[in-house]
Amino acid sequence: MTKLVLIDGSSYLFRAFHALPPLSNAEGEPTGALFGVVNMLRATLKEKPEYAAFVLDASGPTFRDALYPEYKANRPPMPEELRAQVEPMIRIVQALGFPLLRVDGVEADDVIGTLALQGAAQGIDVTISTSDKDFAQLVRPGIALVNTMSGSRLDSAETVMEKFGVRPEQIVDLLALMGDAIDNVPGVEKCGPKTAAKWLAEYGTLDAVIGHADGIKGKIGDNLRAALPRLPLNRELVTIKTDVPLDGGPETLTLRERDTDALRELYARYGFNQALKELDGGAPTATVAEKEPGRARGTGRVATTGPEEPVTDASLSVAGEYETVTSQAQLDALVARLRQADEIAFDSETDSLDPMRANLVGLSFAVETGKAVYLPLAHDYPGVPAQLDRVMVLETLAPIFADAGKRKLGQHGKYDLHVLRRHGVEVDGYADDTMLESFVLNSGSNRHDMDSLAKRFLGYDTVKYEQVAGKGAKQILFSQVAIDDATRYAAEDADITLRLHRVLRPKLAAEPALEGVYRDIEMPLVPVLARVEANGVMIDGAELRRQSADLSKRMLAAQQKATELAGRTFNLDSPKQLxxxxxxxxxxxxxxxxPTGQPSTNEEALEAIADQHELPRVILEYRGLAKLRSTYTDKLPEMVDPDTGRVHTSYHQAGAATGRLSSTDPNLQNIPIRTDDGRRIRKAFVAPPGRKLVACDYSQIELRIMAHLSEDPGLVRAFEAGADIHKATAAEVFGRRLEDVTGNERRAAKAINFGLMYGMSAFGLARQLGISRGEAQDYIGTYFSRYPGVRDFMERTRQQAREHGYVETVFGRRLYLEYITKGTQGQRAGAERAAINAPMQGTAADIIKRAMVSVDAWLAEHRERALMILQVHDELVFEAEADFVPTLLEEAPARMSAAAQLSVPLVVDSGVGDNWEEAH
Incomplete structure (x- = not known):
């Protein structure tokens, strides 16, 4: 896929200046910030993007200064040692060939935001290289954020949620509530990210938070109400503009040829010896980590830290010998080799990334490193050579795929299992997956796709999809790729998969706990997830149409009301008419x-004047209804597979570092449930006639894991007694009898229970509860005096993290913590919070995965009567025949409860209904 990298130059310059030591060259010129930026630029070039730009703030005021004269007023002048590095930075940027952009009247953020949306709309894969959290509002399919200095990556709603506690579309509202001290944008006093995220989780939007301000208690509620007049302006100030008029779009941002003479002079002057050596010796070939049609290369995330060492065996980094199988004699020879082999690496080539729709174009196999074959089965370009019949080949290979005694291995093989199943071939004995081997070895490590793994562990540069199929608008389907080129590309897949496995297998074997996670949890889960995805879930299109009709009716009512208020008809969707x-x-x-100086009619602008006239509020209501309809009630029916009549999501194992599953296309884990309109969406997930939906949900699983890990007698007793744990905690902290605990005391105890589990400080608890810091510290002190085991566990965990660089789940999964002993104080504090939370969240992930494997094994004999169809957070959803529901309600929760042997009971709550909302 064509790639565009947009570099936030201002962000990196300041970040490098403050993060790196005060370096200087032989002449005493400062070079620290310059060194950091140059390394980032070199890393970007190694990715070989088709388009790129280095974007800086222009001098002079911007439209935000006109909106708010105090904007950035408290920023100190640029330090002289930093100012001295700006001009050489620009010279290096230009010498490297990067287009450099500065646009008057707006900030670099706005230029980047505009180009990012333009690029994504054109089907370009956009990466924003920045350390600025504000850009999280732009994350969506096709747009990712990468912090080259820290290694963090945000490329989905799930990763944004994991980092900030809100979805990308809520980031603006989060920032408006928090404010920004650096930009002199005051938010709600004492409202930090957790409080803001909590409000948005409860109410959904800033508008809704404002609407419920009167009901928010305590000092924090007073602070919110005091800040209400300025929140709409805050939102305008922190919103990245995406409609900046520019001289050209992404297609104009091609890299120029670098000026090696200028670079050599600059690198030598500033002492950048490694860059100079690379320049004189030639830059190494880079890899582009993408999964393209015809190549299931897996998924990945960007590194934090880990115990990886590249392999030095030269035989693993040389090109292989690859054969094209197009005759019966060659097929017979291949089958004979496969029958003799104990271990078979394979890969499928297709014409689509969607495994539920992909057509099989070819298969590749390897049983010996350095050698592989490709079986073209459905190439269809003019003049294509003769190929073996696909049906005949699959019938010939089916017994080998079905032989559980032959170990099969792949890279992100769940995709291939789907494709083969849809073509009538069931795979048994899928034993190893290089993506998961890498993920278990270090879940926070670099990308786990084949291209990245080959480079890292083998020192091998793979053939890229663009090299055989082209790119951009001229890219062809794999079925149209010349068979010779397809062989070079596809056979390499199987060969590299086998080579990687030969390297990664001993690394896992050397870590028995990690090997247990891989063998007992991740690998057994692969076919389970494939079945869950293939099962899909039925959508009630009529219900969604009714909801759309209801939303449309309410939209019409809003339109009529707006017409009455305006005294004439007008188009509510037309900014010009508004x-x-x-x-x-x-x-x-x-x-x-x-930005062009016209009156704005966006949400922030309407909120700002909603108290002066009723019409802006009606327009906002209309827009909210329209968004719900377009995002959910209209869109979900379009995602129904025409062959199955169901929606099929895709689950990702190698996503979150804690091991949590995520889902995409559609993301069923983010369906809104906080509002009545949102909960109605679940009502449209239904059981077919004669069947029911059954939802089984772990109750307070992470707190139960805390009780188990801490071995605190008080917590253990409360869970063993089946007590309301938050009420029991309130009784301990506030010295009450259980029956005398008030609702407010229970809420405070709940905040303590969950807050401490996530590393909340007294300051954070004070902000959340709207109390003084001293009072919050007293609560925490009392809590630890009542539950001393929790305090001891937290300290043990921090110490383990400092000593080993990682923490573990109950089952041995590791989370490496890069900054636990280094970095800034904030980075170390963040690593300590992660160290406390990761064992709970990771263990919960392990438990539900084990439960899925166990329940799926039991369901094997009952697949006609019941199906597992969804996994959402700590919940499993089943579809079952009505008369089988009692059996399912006995067996599934029992197996879920038995998925781990904790010192407290694992309680599972269950419900039954004709739709998901009823069952939940």
Whole structure:
């Protein structure tokens, strides 16, 4: 896929200046910030993007200064030692061939945001290289954030949620509530990221938080109400503009040929010896880690730290010998080799990334490193050579795939299992997956796709999809790739998979606990997830149409109300008509402006004037209904597979470092449930006639894991007694009898229980509860005096993390913590919080995975009567015949409860209904 990298130059310059030591060259010129930026630029070039730009803030005021004259007013002047590095940085950027952009009147963020959305709309894979959290609002399919200095990556709603506690579309509201001290944007006093995220989790949007402000208690509620007048302006200030008028789009941002003479002079002057050596010796070939049609290369995330060492065996980094199988004699010889082999690496080539729709184009196999074959089965370009019949080949190979005694291995093999199943071939004995071997060895490590693994562990540069199929608008399907080129590409897949396995297998064997996670949890889960995905879930299109109709009716009512208020008809979706009506005719103040100076009619602008006229509020209501309809009730029916009549999500094992599963296409784990309209969406997930949906959900699993790990007698007793744990904690902390605990005391205890588990400080607890820091510290002190085992566990865990660099789940999964003993104080504090939380969250992930494997094994004899169809957070959802539901309600929760032997009971709550909302 064509790639665009947008570099936030201002962010990196300041970040490098403050993060790196005060380096200087032989002449005493400062070079620390310059060194950091140059390394980042070199890393970007190694990715070989088709388009790239280095974006800086222009001098002079921006539209935000016009909106808020105090914007960034408290920023100190740029230090002289940093200012001295700006000009050489620009010279190096230009010498490297990067287009350099500075646009008057807006910030670099706005230029990047505009280009990012333009690129994604054109099907370009956009990476924003930045350390600025504000860009998280732009994350969506096709747009990822990468912090080259820290290695962090945000490329999905799940990763944004994991980092900030909110979805990408809520980031602006989060920032508006928190404010930004660096930019002199005051937020709600004492409202930090956790409080803001909590409010948004409960109410959904800033508008809803504002609407419920009167119901938020304590000092923090007072602070919120005091800040209400400025929150709409905050939102405007922190919103990245995506409609900046530019001279050209992404297609104009091609890299120029680098000026090696200028670079040599600059590198030598500033003492960048490694860069100079690379320049004189030639830059190494880079890899682009992508999964393309025809190549299931897996998924990955960017590194934190880990125990990986590249392999030095030269035989693993040389090109292989590959054969194309197009005759019966060659097929017979291949089958004979496969029958003799104990271990077979294989890969499928297809014409789509969607395994539920992909057509099989070819298969590749390897049983010996350095040698592999490709079986073209459905190439269809003019003049294509004769190929073996696909049906005949699959019938010939089916017994080998079905032989459980022959170990099969792949890279992200769940995709291949789907493809083969849809073509009538069941795979048994799928024993190893190089993506999962890498993931278990270090879940926070670099990308786990084949290209990255081959480079890291083998020192091998794989053939890229673009090299055989082209790129951009001219890219062809794999079925149209010339068979000779396809062989070079596809046979390499099987060969490299086998080579990687030969390297990764001994690494796992050397770590028995990790090997146990891999063998007992991750690998058995692969076919289970494949079955869950293939089962899919039925959608009630009529219900969604009714919901859409209801939303449309309410939208129409809002339109009619708006017409009455305006005294004439107008198009609520037309910013131009709204501008004329609101500001020219009704003379409402144009509080916010667009970058071009026109009165803004976006959500923030309407909120800012909603107290002056009823019409802006009606327009906002109309927009909210329209968004819910377009995002859910109209879109979900479009995702129904026409062959199965169901929605089939995709689950990802190698995503979150803690081991949590995520899902995409569609993401069923983020369906809104906080509002009545949102909960109605689940009502559209239904059981077919004669069947029911059964939902089984672990109760307070992470707190139970805390009780187990801490071995605290008080917590253990409370769970063993089946007590309301938050009420029991309140009784201990506040010195009450259980029956005398008030609702507010229980809420405070709940905040303590979950807050301490996530490493919350007294300051954070004070902000969340709206109390003084001293009072919060007293609560925590009392809590630890009542539950001393928790305090001891937390200290033991921190110490283990410092000593070993990682923490472990109950089952031995590791999370490496790069900054536990280094970095800034904030980074170390964050690593300590992760050290406390990861064993709970990771163990919960391990438990539900083990439960899925166990329940799936039991369901093997009952697949006609019951199916596992969804995994969402700590919940499993089943579809079952009505008369089989009692059996399912006995067996599934029992197996879920037995998925781990903790010192406290694992309680599973169950429900039954005709739809997911009823069952949940």
């Amino acid at each position: 501008q004329a009506l609101l500001f020219d005719e009704l003379k409402l103040p144009a509080v916010l402006k667009t």
